[in-house]
Amino acid sequence: MTAHVDVMDLVSRLKAAEEAFVLATVVRTVSVTAAKAGAKAVIRPDGTIAAGWIGGGCAKGAVLKAARESLADGESRLVSIQPENLLAELGVKPGESRLGVKFAKNMCPSQGTMDIFVEPVLPHPSLVIFGASPVAMALAELARPLGYHVTVAVPAGDMTATPDADVLVDGFLLEGLHDARRFIVVSTQGKGDEAALKAALGVEADYRAFVGSRRKMASLREKLLSEQVEASALDSVKAPAGIDLGAITPEEIALSILAEVTMERRRGQRGEGAR
Structure with missing residues (x-):
């Protein structure tokens, strides 16, 4: 609960300061995952996580890549991190997108699924x-x-x-x-x-x-x-x-x-x- 409050407090301060950042939110998990739905993190343009947590290395790489892309084009993204066998069942490869969802492979032994919404927050033009x-x-x-x-x-x-x-x-x-x-x-x-x-x-x-x-x-x-x-x-x-x-x-x-x-x-x- 404290981490969540810290994240939202930082979001308010960064918005007031007209600084660019990404708010990443776990919206769904299936099976065993380190982070659960509702977990949030603030990601700065240099790729550092300034507050919050959305899981370990299983999710971090894919989310940081999506964060960089979102800051570049101003568009939100939904990233679905899944085990390779589930991706195969869906007929998609890691890195591919379908119907607005960007898919990535979960490399961790837990083999869980995480859907993470990546939202860029940009300064006013x-x-x-x-x-x-x-x-x-x-x-x-x-x-x-x-x-x-x-x-x-x-x-x-x-x-x-x-x-x-x-x-x-x-x-x-x-x-x-x-x-x-x-x-x-x-x-x-x-x-x-x-x-x-x-x-x-x-x-x-x-x-x-x-x-x-x-x-x-x-x-x-x-x-x-x-x-x-x-x-x-x-x-x-x-x-x-x-x-x-x-x-x-x-x-x-x-x-x-x-x-x-x-x-x-x-x-x-x-x-x-x-x-």
Whole structure:
């Protein structure tokens, strides 16, 4: 009982700290097994079991492999660890999957069966917004209800109102961003465009966009190229930002940007072939 409480306490703390981990839960056992249904363990990205227990070496290797895969693609898995003769009766080989179940061979003398649910718990995706323009403010307000961890970076002197953000950075220098999928939007709109864009290129991200016209981006591109910024980095910036919805107001422009960000975030997660 104490181990279970420790596991759930750690789960709460890791979630609050926006740290990635896997929660593995034994959901079924047959015959003799070291761990019983309900046993849980917290597995960190480096493969260490931070709390709890789900059995010895009979289960550990298969579960850790599933944990790594789950953290990589964000998908939960059900792992069924069975004796070789039972796998043969089912017509599956160790490592194969069927109907959402990943099968593994139990190498232990007990020859029991364990089904373990492996659930990745990932930090909220990070939306980093440079600037305090009306579009930036609207984007921050729209993003949080959709599950984004919002960081707004802007010099304090440029702010006319407090944005709806999880983190507010004075200036464009970003440090200590939490480890998650990251999406960046530069929405300075005339106040520090060049400095903000240069800072955005220095941060690892899955998506970068600039709120402004193609002509404005082309002008900034030439300036930054003259400062030895790589052309390939500048080419990775989507400009103008957002899907063409015919948007006019700041709120509509923010909606078009967030729609584009969501498309990138969910790419490959729907339909046939989704991971």
